Amino acid sequence: MQRFLAAAQQARANGRPEEEAALLARADALVPGNPLVANARGMQALGQRDWKAACHFFQAAIAADPNEPALWMNLATAHRGAQDVDGERRSLEGALAIDRRHVMAQYRMAELHQRNGHMAQAAQGWSHVAQLLEGIENPPPAVRNMLAQAKAFLAEHNATLAATIDEALADQIGMLGPQARRFRACVDHSLGRRRIYPNVCAGIHYPFLPADEFFDRAHFPWFAQLEARADAIRAEAEAILYGKNDLIRPYVHMEKGGPGTKWSTLDGSLDWTACFLWEYGVRNDAVCDLCPETAKALEAVPQSHISGKAPSAFFSLLRPGAHIPPHTGVTNSRAIIHLPLIVPDGCAFRVGGETRQWKEGEAFAFDDTIEHEAWNRSEKPRVVLIFDVWNPHLSPAEQALLSRMFEITGTAG
Numbered sequence: 001m002q003r004f005l006a007a008a009q010q011a012r013a014n015g016r017p018e019e020e021a022a023l024l025a026r027a028d029a030l031v032p033g034n035p036l037v038a039n040a041r042g043m044q045a046l047g048q049r050d051w052k053a054a055c056h057f058f059q060a061a062i063a064a065d066p067n068e069p070a071l072w073m074n075l076a077t078a079h080r081g082a083q084d085v086d087g088e089r090r091s092l093e094g095a096l097a098i099d100r101r102h103v104m105a106q107y108r109m110a111e112l113h114q115r116n117g118h119m120a121q122a123a124q125g126w127s128h129v130a131q132l133l134e135g136i137e138n139p140p141p142a143v144r145n146m147l148a149q150a151k152a153f154l155a156e157h158n159a160t161l162a163a164t165i166d167e168a169l170a171d172q173i174g175m176l177g178p179q180a181r182r183f184r185a186c187v188d189h190s191l192g193r194r195r196i197y198p199n200v201c202a203g204i205h206y207p208f209l210p211a212d213e214f215f216d217r218a219h220f221p222w223f224a225q226l227e228a229r230a231d232a233i234r235a236e237a238e239a240i241l242y243g244k245n246d247l248i249r250p251y252v253h254m255e256k257g258g259p260g261t262k263w264s265t266l267d268g269s270l271d272w273t274a275c276f277l278w279e280y281g282v283r284n285d286a287v288c289d290l291c292p293e294t295a296k297a298l299e300a301v302p303q304s305h306i307s308g309k310a311p312s313a314f315f316s317l318l319r320p321g322a323h324i325p326p327h328t329g330v331t332n333s334r335a336i337i338h339l340p341l342i343v344p345d346g347c348a349f350r351v352g353g354e355t356r357q358w359k360e361g362e363a364f365a366f367d368d369t370i371e372h373e374a375w376n377r378s379e380k381p382r383v384v385l386i387f388d389v390w391n392p393h394l395s396p397a398e399q400a401l402l403s404r405m406f407e408i409t410g411t412a413g
Contacts, residue, residue, distance in 0.1 A: 035065035042074055051082035062094070069095040069102050076108060088112060103132050107146055114153065123157045126150040127192075158191040178216045185353065197352035199369040203330040206402075209393045213352040215335055215365040219392035222301055223363045226339060230361035232293040234341040237315045237383055240275055240290055247287055248275045251316070262325045271322035278313040278387070281306055294385065304334065304390045304399065306406045313387035318347070323375045326350075329368030332391060333402055336368045339385040346378035358384065367391070 042057035058075035065071060072095035079087030089112060095105040110125025126149075133139065133147040165187055166173075173180050188194035199211045217223055240247060251274045252266040266272050277287050277294060288295040303311040318324070329336070338349070340358035348357050351372040356364070366372065376382045390399050 035061040035068070035071065038064065039071060039074065042078065046074075046078060046081070049081065051078050054078035055082065055087070067098055069098045069105065072098070073102075073105060073108075076105075080112075085112070085116060101132060103129070103146075106132060110150070110153075119157060123154060126153045126157075130154065154192065158193060162187060162191055162193075178218065188353070194353040197370045199332045199367065200328040200371065201331050201369045202328065204333055204402075205331065205369075206333045206391070206394070206398075209332055209391060211332070211367065211370060213354050213366060213370050214356070215367070215392060217364070219335075220337075220363070220365055220389075226297055226301060226337075226363055227361050229293060229297045230339060230341065233291075233297060233339065233385060234360075234383075236291040236294050237275075237341050237385065240287065241315060241317055241381075241383060247284075247290075248273050248317070250274075262327070266322075266324070271319045272324060273317045273319075274314040275317075276312070276314040278303075278311045280312060281308055281310050298387060301337075301387070302389055304388065304403070306403050308410050309406055310334070311388055313385070315341075316384045316386050318374065318376045318382040318384075320376055320379050320381065324373055326371050326373040328371055332367055332369040333394060334368075334388045335365045335391050337363060337365050337387050337389060339363045340383075341385060342381065342383040344376075344378035344380040344382065347374075347376045347382045349374045358382070365389075365392075 038057045038061035042054045042061060045051075045054035045057055055075060055078045058071060058078055061071045062068075062075060072091050076088045076091035076095070079085075079091055089109070092105050092109045092112065095102055096109065099105070106125060106128045110122055110129055113119075113122035113125055130147060130150040133143055133150070136143055139147070173183060176183060185194060185196070189196050197211075197213065199205060199209075250266070250268050250270060251272045252263050252269065254261070254263060254267040275287060276284050277291065277298060278284065298311075298313050303313075305311065338358065340360050340362065343358040343360050348355055349372070350356075351366045351368075352370045394402070
């Protein structure tokens with residue numbers, strides 16, 4: 001049999017289809033029902049574009065060896081040539097029933113659905129293809145092209161689907177108010193356009209609090225009073241940051257001799273500097289005396305007071321071209337407040353999946369245990385007043401208990 005198959009393959013390579021067919025018929029007569037022979041006869045029929053005969057031979061091969069995905073794939077090719085959509089789909093399903101991670105079966109199934117206008121099924125299929133191919137290291141060009149095709153379809157499909165959702169639900173979304181942001185994030189995540197970032201706490205992780213990137217302003221009714229002082233605070237910040245004094249220092253200080261990290265480029269650097277009014281719960285009288293309006297503004301907000309830990313408040317200066325790398329904070333029991341004071345064009349701040357432009361005099365609050373980063377792509381410095389308060393989702397009783405717990409651990413440690 002093997003001699004006849006080898007001779008048939010040589011005849012095919014030499015462009016002698018009649019000789020190939022005769023040799024395969026002799027092999028079939030020698031070992032009737034052999035899957036290798038039946039498959040070879042099917043391939044010969046494919047070459048002749050005899051779709052009906054090809055289907056017959058591939059079906060015979062599958063009957064003899066039903067657990068070989070390649071035979072089902074060949075049968076799918078024959079059905080496609082015959083324009084038998086249902087036959088092609090059933091054949092691809094046969095291959096996938098044996099191996100759900102069969103890349104070409106998933107690829108051709110996605111292509112089949114797309115070709116026939118079944119866009120929801122096509123999206124599911126292309127998602128499977130993308131998931132399979134993204135895990136391949138150093139993919140060859142053919143694989144890169146397949147992945148690009150999958151991503152291109154998904155991007156277009158998701159954009160169309162998002163537009164449809166927006167149009168169909170516009171009135172209802174408009175009635176949600178602040179919750180509309182959460183719904184839109186849900187839609188974007190379901191369409192693969194947005195990551196959902198969890199809390200990553202280097203210290204105390206208070207469970208079951210909402211992991212929201214930016215807190216709703218409604219939690220901070222005192223924002224308006226703080227913002228009303230923005231001009232006075234800005235004037236004091238400019239005087240101290242641009243004056244001749246030793247109150248400003250690099251924000252990042254790393255221990256000597258340690259390994260390099262993402263903070264190494266900012267270690268001791270003037271690209272990101274700070275002037276502290278409060279630091280680890282201790283008031284810096286020298287700075288507060290120079291900035292009386294800022295000190296009064298901070299006294300008027302509900303800062304947390306924990307010995308050796310909070311509050312912290314400082315003017316943050318980011319030089320032109322500087323970038324604060326993605327990082328997370330210590331505890332989600334607090335909220336971090338930004339009051340932007342000097343914000344040239346080209347500055348932005350990302351928390352999780354949302355990027356915002358600072359607006360001078362307009363405060364916001366965020367959870368710093370969700371990955372965040374900042375950059376200044378302008379030619380001028382960016383200045384922000386930064387301080388911490390309690391996470392607004394904690395009750396006063398919880399705040400008191402946490403404060404007491406920190407005191408106990410501080411004295412016991």
